Amino acid sequence: MSLTVIVQIALVFVVFTALLLSAAAAVYAERKVAASIQQREGPNRVGPGGLLQPFADVIKLMFKESLRPAGADRFLFVAAPVISAAAAFAAFAVVPFGASTTLFGLLDEPVRLQVADVNVAVLVVFAIASMSVYGIVLAGWSSNSKYSLLGALRSASQMISYELSYGLSLASVLLLGNSLSLTEIVNAQAGTWFGIIPKWFVVLQPVGFLVYGISGIAETNRAPFDFPEAEQELVAGYHTEYSGMPFGMFFLAEYINMVTVSAVATNLFLGGWHGPLLPESLGWIWFLLKVAALMFVYIWIRWTLPRYRYDQLMQFGWKVLLPVAVLNLLVTAAGVVYFGA
């Protein structure tokens, strides 16, 4: 077995562990940021400054009994959280997070910092993200509970409506990048205009970025679009009946999806690992910073806005976001034809 293969396998483990840890970090950040927005203290008992709180939560979840309501579909009830979590992990596999590296000259051929370099990575992310809706719908349906069912139905219609705008905003970037590979799209954003403005697609595609961001929030069922789990109406929505680790998997999937949406946004709009000051081999630092910044915006939005109403979300999705996305795509296409890619 050549060293490259070993490094590739190691990379899989690194990405998997990093995703788990990033979910833990996101939970901690969420609680601390929320607390400071609301003038509270946040977690501060477990570990210094409450840093170990997410781990305490995970241990607690693992030791909790996992209940299954009477009348629930045995197989699907267990399968649903697995689908959700698996889809969340799988989507990240094709996301590159750094330039090729030889690990300080250790390897003969450079390795890409990416689990799988698929030449249609954008489509893969998109396809797998749509898979996660199955986990939610099946969870809602198999629970044999009204709150779960309503939550799942809301979630399904919400995700389907927003996937259109999501896809259209991606399409406009694909036109600019002239490729379906995330690595090539990132590399198309290297360099600067006039030496100051980075050649990030967010500069050319501000509308696309906004559409992507908003539908990304809806895709991941985050506040202010968190109707599937609107506690005031539907208790906990599709995962009302879940407890213990099955619930933990939904929870994990939600945060990993946030990380994935932020990572893809970084690659598509914010120039991926390209940035000033640092050499390209350390580009992953830029990547992490950009993802962290997007995650912060996610959390910030959640704790600043009241929840929209379900019908308001659907109206906004179909009557505002979709036309804007279509228009943006047409203008981009015209621009690409006129100026050349």
Next chain:
Amino acid sequence: MQTEQSAPRKFVVPIGPQHPALKEPGHFEITVDGEIVTAATARLGYVHRGIEKGVESQNWAQAMYMLERICGICSHVHATAYALGVEQLAGVQAPPRAQAIRVLVAELERVHSHLLWLGVAAHEGGFDTLFMYSWRDREIVMDILEGLTGNRVNYSCNILGGVKFDVDQAQADQIRRAIDQLEPRTRHYLKIVTTEESLIGRTREVGKMTHEEALRLGAVGPTARASGVARDIRVDSPYAGYTDFPVRMVTHTAGDLEAKFIVRLEELFESYRLIREILDHLPPGDLAVKVKPRLPAGEAISRVEAPRGELFYYLRSTGSMNPDRCKVRTPSLCNWASVLVTAPGHKLADMPMLIAGIDPCFSCNDRLVTIRRRGNEEVWTWARLRQYGIEYYR
């Protein structure tokens, strides 16, 4: 079991008695067609405690402390309504200074109750940050009430024939400072409620109740005033200190949830004004008159304006040491019909806010725990205890 083909199947969403949206047990059955509510029913009585009957075995003075515990938020208005009824039976009148202090505490209570409601209503709309802000500000009033009376809830400020404590200069200054702190913040909340687009989307034209409906359904308090019903016991039949310190009634004509927000927040400004005025012109004199333990036979009715609306007390005496009958009608009960009637046609998502819109009475709990070690007792001052409570969570 019948299975008729013709009868359409109803999808009923149960809310309560245990539900995250409810802070107190109640049961609602909401029939929905998709997301649209087609019918709503309420079942109450989960926290029936038999207080009215219990009062009959207490003497006149003891009964007040039991009645005060009907509501954890507006405890003072219950005691005031009862004390006014007893004084009516006994044929005495509390001295002016006592009447003014009763109003002072009543208005402080209104401030804390309305701020609490603002938070709960925002929370029901998924706006938890506003909830945290308004509850933080509510602590300011709670501190004053605790400083004045020794309790955060159930202040026991009234006694039959007067009040049991005076307000000194230091306390008056503290209250003035607190009001100065609260006023700009309340103005800020009013601005959020009337200008923040995402919140307006959830409140404007939602739960609209017309003037006629409000009259027909017998709505009371801010719920009725938001529909343009000019009904406020403090204005209509002034009691206690409200004869000397009149209030301006706040009404709104829209009748929707936004109007309920505006009416309650504007009432806060009126309360601030009134509190300042009372502190500036506190009449001198005694704090209480004597009331004999046996009251002459007779009946009395007293009405006061609780933060949630008209609170009604009926008392009957047979000339003995204890009440023969005590009937209480709380404002929340009068307002339930308005929720159930306005609900159909709204979205399921509006229901928690509609229910919260009438400010149904939620009990709150005392947070004080004392741990006493044998032989190692020490007395803590109020300030130290409060500081301990804050530091504990750091």
